[in-house]
Amino acid sequence: MTAGFARFELMTRTKENRWLGGYALLTAAATLALICLGGLVTSHDAGMAVKESRRWLRWLGVLALFAVVLQGVLGGLRVVLFKDEIGIFHAALAQLFFVLTCSIALFTSRWWSDAPSLKSARPDDGGLRRLFLFATLLIFAQLILGATMRHQHAGLSIPDFPAAYGRPWPALDAKSVARYNQDRVEVNAINPITAFQIVLQMAHRIVALAILLLVARAAWLANRRLGRQHSLAKVSGAWLGLIVGQVFLGAATIWTGKSADIATTHVAFGALSLMTGAMLAIIAFRCLTPAPRREAVRAKLTPLATEPGIASDVHI
Secondary structure, X not given: OHHHHHHHHHHHHHHHXXXXXXXXXXXXXXXXXXXXXXXXXXXXXXXXXXOOOOHHHHHXXXXXXXXXXXXXXXXXXXXXXXXXXXXXXXXXHHHHHHHHHHHHHHHOOHHHHHHHHHOEEEEEOOOHHHHHHHHHHHHHXXXXXXXXXXXXXXXXXXXXXXXXOOEOOOOOOHHHHHHHHHHXXXXXXXXXXXXXHHHHHHHHHHHHHHHHHHHHHHHHHHHHHHOOOOHHHHHHHHHHHHHHHHHXXXXXXXXXXXXXXXXXXXXXXXXXXXXXXXXXXXXXXHHEEEOOHHHHHHHHHHHHHOOOOOHHHOOO
């Protein structure tokens, strides 16, 4: 009887670990392929065939290596220690690593080498470069807020949208929070929430609105300053589309009771929004020339200089 139980346990464990065993086998096969490719490289003396001369880019590669190792360590600690704080850092580092790898792909592209010749002759007198950068930093802060909510299980601390418990700003006194928790337990039987978690979601909503306005402003300014056919203007429009979709997904996450598929898509759109903003900022700083103060003053005074009796009084 003991032998039969042991056989049943072995069969069950084998069935459960079937996919894990297949993945381990795939890893072993990939390692063998890598060894063979390494042998070919050495046999053909091709080890230095692709040498990167930019030291700063090599250091970015080293940084990416350390980042992915740290990400693995944080992921392991998150599972072993079951600490929400580690999960927040794990999520934030994942976003930064994604931006880093996309940046390296941009820096090694043929376009990046040709970019100096593509510099716009028109100066960035509208602050487009700074607008891209600031909006991207705000998106990253928003992703940290979102990760904090997810890992504190506060994603549904407010169950309705666009209102918050039927009001523009929910009541946060102890009696009101106790009533919110009573309703949550009766409907969902889930963990109680705190006033801090409610404020956290309200901050997430406010920052989302600020990001939407900033990105809309950036897309409008790019179209006005650079023209609709400019690459930055086109990508800015796509960026705005991502942000609008992200806002809708955030609302849908609440409306569906934090459906796993919608919540995951919400996270993916957040990563794409951050990456797009970062690439726009990098490309704008690469291609758009800053507006010198002297030229800006000259541009403002030029219409005055064309009027009779004023040209002789203008000196720059």
